[in-house]
Amino acid sequence: MKIRTIRYIFKEGFVNSYRNKLMSLASLVIVIASLIVFGVFVLLALIMEHNISLWKEQPQLEAFCYEELDDAQVNRVEEVIKRIDEIKEYEKVDKEQALEKMREKLGENAAILDGYGAEIFPVSFIIRLKDVEASKEVVSKLEKISGIQKVSYSQDTIEVLTRISHWFKLGSSLMVVIFLVVSVFIISNTIKLTVFARRKEINIMKYIGATDWFIRWPFVVEGVIISITGAILAFVISAYGYKAIADKFSQDQFLANAQILSLVDIQDVWGVLALSYVIIAVVVGSIGSFMSIRRHLRV
């Protein structure tokens, strides 16, 4: 195919989508809506993923010794912990450090600890596991060690979150697929209308010897133009929307202090978002056009 033909095809595609502005606009809105829905799901999934990995990095287990253990006994406990295979690393928190941590936690109320010594705090071990799956086993091993009073673990929360994230991803993929299929049909319908509006012209082109693809390509270009325009607008809307929400979120002191949720930075995700928008747009646009061309443009 020659360059001037490609230029002709693009020009025709643009002219047609303009000539057909009402339907083009309708398809455009649908494409934008579907892509924004898609974007919201992607962002939510990314945020979940991000937070789960943050939580996973936090200490998974903390084993507390009895307060009254002396150093030798604590060392014996440490020896046993060292020998548990599933443990990746551990950190010993002695009584002084425990007191310090408590002071930090209490902040301006730390004064209530005045008059107490470090001896009221237990020595503890913060443990990270090689594999999260093994946590139950390790907990029962730790609980068997004499000298360990209590094992706390955030594993349940992580597990629940992983499950939720799994189902969320499944559900959102389904929603996204539904929206994309709808977009494909809307675009194919728009192209169908263009084909009908121009069927006389197409017939004439056939008679004077235009090849099938010479007739078809402008319609494909039209569909792709609509969906790419939709992708660009959807990207601008969702990127700015997200940034606005993220800014508000970071200004919220309560949430920022609570540290239970952290948003992903838009700079980290905009590339993924833009790329997936464009890919989806091109795929949706061309599938939509091809579908209606196959059905309504038997040239």
Add this chain to the structure above:
Amino acid sequence: MRCIGLVELKNVSKTYPNGTVALRDVNLKIDKGEFVFLVGPSGSGKTTLVKLLLKEEDATSGEVYVNGYDVTSMTRYEVPYLRRSLGFVFQDFRLLPNKTVYENVAFAMIITEALPKEIRRQVPMALALVGLSRKANMYPSQLSGGEQQRVALARALVNNPALLIADEPTGNLDPETSWEIMKLLSEVNHRGTTVIVATHEKSIVDEMKKRVVSISKGVIVRDQEKGQYKDEDKNNQIYI
């Protein structure tokens, strides 16, 4: 290799899916440079014959050769190339309404991926031939029927086809304008293009004294040099 004419039909029959027999064992040979009238009443099969030449319909049996193409065994992807080598004129002109006269003619070259330089050279020549140079920038709706048909003729000729096929080219025109078109077709023929005109305009056929192929009920009933549109051709129409 066998010597075949520019157009050659060998034992061609055409039966439509609904059972209508449109052509029955037709043999026809048209040589380069000829001017042939294809006459016959409506339903005689002459439109079907034209459609076979354009590969708009496929022959049920027999062989069709047009302009060196074996039309019978051609795939649908080759059809555009066959059509580019021909020029067509239709009763209803078939111009693109949102393109100017110039653009309509140029379009026939754009689809063949011709060089812009070629297009700029050929289009004015074709328009000059049909006497429409001054109306190049007008739209089809601003032209009379005769002028529109001349534009269609310019479009058919712009790629310098070896064969021009006109299906009832004067069907929508008044007698005087019809004559203008016929004179143009005749001139095109003098320049070396083979011309086939399907028509039932008795007066024109009689006056032009060209080869006349008369079809009736799907059979060639008469093939005559310098022929006339006989009344018996008309009578067939009545008895059908």
